[in-house]
Amino acid sequence: MIDSHAHIYAEEFEHDRDEVVQRAQEVGISKILLPNIDLNSIEPMLATEARYPDVCHSMMGLHPCYVNADIEQDLATIKSWFSQHNFIAVGEIGIDLYWDKTYQSEQEYAFRTQLQWAKEFNLPVVIHTRDSIEQTLDILSQEQDGSLTGVFHCFGGTVEEAKAINQLGFHLGIGGVSTFKNGGMDKVIPELDLNYVILETDCPYLAPTPHRGKRNEPSFMQLVAQKIADLKEVPLSTITELTDHNTKALFRLA
Template sequence: MNLIDSHAHIYSEKFDGDRADAMARAQQEGVSRIYMPNIDHTSIDAMLEAEVKYPQHCIPMMGLHPTSVNKDFERELYLVEEWLEKRKFAAVGECGIDLYWDKTFLPQQQEALRVQVALAKKHQLPIVLHTRDSFDETYEIIAAEQDGTLEGVFHCFSGSQEEAEKVKELGFLMGIGGVATFRNGGLDKVLPHVSLDSLVLETDCPYLAPAPHRGKRNEPFFLPLVAKRISELMQKPVEEVAEKTAANALNLFKL
């Protein structure tokens, strides 16, 4: 199978001791590409170093994660803008709104998202959205900004069927990862009613490892477990899930 991990922090310090082994395991399982979302200024060097070491497999994005948005977020956004002017990236991301950890900087998160949407339009790039406990707030901004040119992924989608329909109507994809394998993840009620055309696979490693590895460090090697669970829920061959979601990722991330 050819699998694409559309969202993985393989550059994370959690892999500093065995990144080469993790990459080898992923390739043995057929994971041909890994798209890497940026967090903030502290993650750029490690992300680009992973790209240099694995240029055929690790592809970077550039953005500001909502949990890194604070009163000084403008400085971070200037850096994002500078990098997008300097070289090519696969997408703007990851960005969005996170109301799980802290609601203090919601206005700043909303402004940071709007700025990054504008950057995505300017550079004709897809946008990768983080929406933890904030689907409605994120959707409101993206719907208002959608002019037919904006495309991207609602990363780590774990919402309702109604929310899945909203994502589809926007022309966006849903990133499906380990949550699909969780007993109470909720996606068992949603995925049977959506099309493979709307999905990409992701791990979000080192977070959200799929069952039976839940609670452990996640890695791209586990991506086939996500594909297998989707195939069970959608009653489609796992090879079809892998092929179609890989094609969706390649179509979205032109780089």
């Protein structure tokens, strides 16, 4: 299995990161993919990748919640990193209108700009959406020229939204929300096309049941895989093998 979205460089893992990576490997997780969020996360993310070079692979992008009035300068700094390091994706990017709509236009500009980088650098994108699926799909459909690929991470939407995402050639990142009793995903997951599903934790956030409310970590992803297998009524091995294949293909991992 591959955890396609994990922030194990965060300070929540400062005291036991080695043990967290070891527990992940013990349950069969071979890779942990690291999305960037802002200017301050770059250094700890790259240090984490350097510590576990066979396991961790970094992305570069500006998360919508960290978009502000300094957007031009921040984007210039983020883009400069692509000439300094090999990243597997542009991410985590997108639009988030849940917390604050003050910088909505700046978020949309940053999202569109980073989608254009993905085309320039021939990289997949990792998309964050919250209360913004309509705006996100609208911009993505305008920018999709047949070359854009990627994933809507932490997908918790409807079957119709999943189909719209897949029609644009994009995957769905399924994580801990799939195990929540009132998360609604028990009705959605049985209808999903498994060829477009990849697994993630988004740790330290969104720990799956029975760890809900606690710090999430990559080893918990096996609970997500099992939940999908149960809802799809297929063996666990089917889910682990297919999502592993999907993730390696999307991010071009050896």
